[in-house]
Amino acid sequence: MRRSEIRGHLLDTALRLFNLHGYHATGIDLIIAEAGVAKTTLYRHFETKEDLILAALERRDEESRAEMRAFVEQRAIDAYERLMATFDFLEISVRDKQFRGCIFMGAAGEHKEAVDPVFRAALMHKRLVLAYFEELAHAARFAEPKRTADMINLLHEGAVAIAQMTRTGEPVRQSKRMAASLLAQEVRAPLEPSARGEGAKQRASVSSGNAA
Amino acid sequence: MRRSEIRGHLLDTALRLFNLHGYHATGIDLIIAEAGVAKTTLYRHFETKEDLILAALERRDEESRAEMRAFVEQRAIDAYERLMATFDFLEISVRDKQFRGCIFMGAAGEHKEAVDPVFRAALMHKRLVLAYFEELAHAARFAEPKRTADMINLLHEGAVAIAQMTRTGEPVRQSKRMAASLLAQEVRAPLEPSARGEGAKQRASVSSGNAA
DNA sequence: CTGTAAATATACCGATCTGTATCGTTTTGC
DNA sequence: GCAAAACGATACAGATCGGTATATTTACAG
Numbered sequence: 214m215r216r217s218e219i220r221g222h223l224l225d226t227a228l229r230l231f232n233l234h235g236y237h238a239t240g241i242d243l244i245i246a247e248a249g250v251a252k253t254t255l256y257r258h259f260e261t262k263e264d265l266i267l268a269a270l271e272r273r274d275e276e277s278r279a280e281m282r283a284f285v286e287q288r289a290i291d292a293y294e295r296l297m298a299t300f301d302f303l304e305i306s307v308r309d310k311q312f313r314g315c316i317f318m319g320a321a322g323e324h325k326e327a328v329d330p331v332f333r334a335a336l337m338h339k340r341l342v343l344a345y346f347e348e349l350a351h352a353a354r355f356a357e358p359k360r361t362a363d364m365i366n367l368l369h370e371g372a373v374a375i376a377q378m379t380r381t382g383e384p385v386r387q388s389k390r391m392a393a394s395l396l397a398q399e400v401r402a403p404l405e406p407s408a409r410g411e412g413a414k415q416r417a418s419v420s421s422g423n424a425a
Numbered sequence: 426m427r428r429s430e431i432r433g434h435l436l437d438t439a440l441r442l443f444n445l446h447g448y449h450a451t452g453i454d455l456i457i458a459e460a461g462v463a464k465t466t467l468y469r470h471f472e473t474k475e476d477l478i479l480a481a482l483e484r485r486d487e488e489s490r491a492e493m494r495a496f497v498e499q500r501a502i503d504a505y506e507r508l509m510a511t512f513d514f515l516e517i518s519v520r521d522k523q524f525r526g527c528i529f530m531g532a533a534g535e536h537k538e539a540v541d542p543v544f545r546a547a548l549m550h551k552r553l554v555l556a557y558f559e560e561l562a563h564a565a566r567f568a569e570p571k572r573t574a575d576m577i578n579l580l581h582e583g584a585v586a587i588a589q590m591t592r593t594g595e596p597v598r599q600s601k602r603m604a605a606s607l608l609a610q611e612v613r614a615p616l617e618p619s620a621r622g623e624g625a626k627q628r629a630s631v632s633s634g635n636a637a
Numbered sequence: 638c639t640g641t642a643a644a645t646a647t648a649c650c651g652a653t654c655t656g657t658a659t660c661g662t663t664t665t666g667c
Numbered sequence: 668g669c670a671a672a673a674c675g676a677t678a679c680a681g682a683t684c685g686g687t688a689t690a691t692t693t694a695c696a697g
């Protein structure tokens with residue numbers, strides 16, 4: 214393996230083990246053994262275990278949100294359909310044989326203090342995901358995109374929590390049905406009769422003051 | 426402290442620390458120091474740390490479900506109102522200053538293997554809570570009490586997960602509104618014109634084959 | 638009151654934890 | 668091709684982990 218790949222390989226290995234066993238239960242010695250590198254090497258890339266955890270979470274945050282975006286955008290053009298497609302993405306994630314619950318919730322669950330950097334990293338991820346939901350809800354012309362995003366978010370979290378116990382994709386399908394039922398009752402701005410010139414002007418410029 | 430109280434005191438202390446710091450991060454030495462007992466004493470009552478965890482979860486399981494039942498039953502007579510009152514109970518739990526997320530989800534998150542006794546204990550608790558929701562949904566004459574209970578359950582879990590991050594009660598209030606909206610669309614058996622003699626015959630005899 | 642079981646305090650065990658030190662080898666950038 | 672940097676292997680430090688051993692004191696039941 215090339216030296217330039219080592220850091221990424223370490224992050225991937227650490228993430229896999231954190232997902233399988235948790236953060237406290239995963240020791241440095243196990244990580245380096247699974248990654249096939251020396252302990253010195255790990256500590257050249259990361260000052261402490263906490264730094265490794267933070268870097269791993271940051272990597273997974275960007276990865277998973279990019280994956281969701283890519284999945285959703287190639288799955289549907291219509292913004293409402295994209296909102297619903299987030300559940301399909303979630304179902305695929307949850308049905309993975311290696312699924313052991315959301316790693317960010319797990320990180321927050323093992324680092325409970327609000328000032329803990331790991332907790333804060335997990336919180337930041339959740340805020341960014343919520344901002345994406347809001348972006349989609351806005352594009353789908355929901356009158357209260359923040360409110361709509363909050364509902365989608367809560368259904369996602371509930372589904373993942375239950376799927377963590379049942380180890381099936383059913384809770385996610387259930388949450389999608391609940392979302393369809395709830396969103397049908399939400400107020401939406403009227404659709405324009407045709408794509409006028411001004412149509413592109415107001416798309417997807419989310420304010421998202423809550424992600425700061 | 427009387428000797429007969431030591432075991433319970435140890436369980437309470439352990440639960441408090443598990444809730445504050447998690448399971449792996451809470452060492453035996455801290456538990457005995459906080460409880461003010463000798464290590465020998467702890468190991469006379471519990472063979473291993475895992476046994477202590479299991480006993481603590483069992484205690485909390487019974488406690489919390491009894492508390493929820495008591496709260497719900499004194500809060501409302503009407504079965505539908507009782508279903509909604511579970512959210513009020515949840516909000517109180519979540520707004521506690523010591524709230525750090527559901528301790529059963531935390532236990533499952535730190536003991537991820539499906540065969541792990543701790544995971545199984547957490548799973549059992551979740552099944553019993555779900556069975557109670559189903560009992561309430563049945564009493565409220567929902568045509569599909571299992572389906573209704575699943576929805577309530579998912580909203581509970583979602584609210585708790587988000588509240589664990591935001592540290593506010595708002596997600597629980599939101600989930601209650603979502604529940605009201607969703608349940609309004611569920612089919613319910615017609616209310617009898619008056620309390621006939623047969624009324625008592627079909628109440629609250631839940632089957633709950635999923636709790637076994 | 639008295640015998641016994643359970644509490645305490647303390648020292649200890651081996652294993653494991655995160656992190657460092659040393660040193661020889663390999664890779665990389667220039 | 669050469670110097671510098673990164674790597675691997677190993678040993679080790681100091682703390683903490685879960686759990687045990689021992690000896691003494693305390694509390695409770697009959």
